[in-house]
Amino acid sequence: MYSFKSRVRYSEVDKEKKMDMYSIINYFQDCSTFQSEDIGMGLAYLEKNKRVWLMNAWQIIVNRFPSLGEEITVSTWAYDFNSMYGYRNFMIEDTNGQISAVANSIWVYMDTENYRPIKVTEADIRGYNPEKKFEMDYAPRKINIPKNLDSLAEFPVIRANIDTNNHVNNGQYIKMAEEFLPSGFRIRQMRAEYRMSAVLGDIIVPMVCRENSTYTVVLANQEGKPFTIIEFKQQEE
Structure with a gap:
């Protein structure tokens, strides 16, 4: 560790x-x-x-x-x-x-x-020395995309989103997606699946769906192909 x-x-x-x-x-x-x-x-x-x-x-x-x-x-x-x-x-x-x-x-x-x-x-991988996997409820790698998504206003990738690999950093997608959560939404779990890399000048089309206590945010290109799919589950009251 x-x-x-x-x-x-x-x-x-x-x-x-x-x-x-x-x-x-x-x-x-x-x-x-x-x-x-x-x-x-x-x-x-x-x-x-x-x-x-x-x-x-x-x-x-x-x-x-x-x-x-x-x-x-x-x-x-x-x-x-x-x-x-x-x-x-x-x-x-x-x-x-x-x-x-x-x-x-x-x-x-x-x-x-x-x-x-x-x-x-x-x-x-020398030096990483794999250790025991943490005991938790592991979710699937892939996230199902809901059918009833609402498309919202698109926006461009800007320089502040770009990391040393010359594409949008994985954390930046989460920051973008958090903007579409309602005020007071307390996150219990976040899952993200990354499918394509967005680069400077790309246009991102956000699509959002709420199902009970879960928000799914799809950040896609203008052809509708997802860059990233993010799922937020709300903390129980």
Whole structure:
């Protein structure tokens, strides 16, 4: 397990002084990036070998959103590598060791020259030392798209959405999707399935469906093909 300690910053909270899902994802991404950099498998290694790990799916369960100024510990560990896929858990704990949020993630290893998935080798995963899979209720990787979606106003991808891979960062899609949740919607679980990469200048068409306590947000291109499908489940009262 790889961990680092932090304190919730003002820039990471919403109007209720609580972290949002986007901030949680940023902490998780930072944690896995720090681990890769520290074991010599970070961006320099990937760029040299023309490789990249791309997010394929998220499942994040939130027990509670940490508050402004709170001290937290963020942790991650790989639990499996299979063919072109990598599987990784994440966790945020408070000072009492209570879990605020836990996640499962699935990554695809890509060859950046031909932009195709490529099988992971032993050299590619040295230092990660897979550990035991976290005990949780694992959801399927794929998300069913509801039929009764409402299309909303489209918008362009801007420079602030783009990461070092020159496409929209996986967390940015979640930030976009959170805008379509009603005020007061408290997230218990978020799932995301990533199908295509949006790049600078692409037009995103959001489509939304509410079914009981679940909101599904599809962020698609102008032909209706999804970039990402995000499912939010509401906390029970």
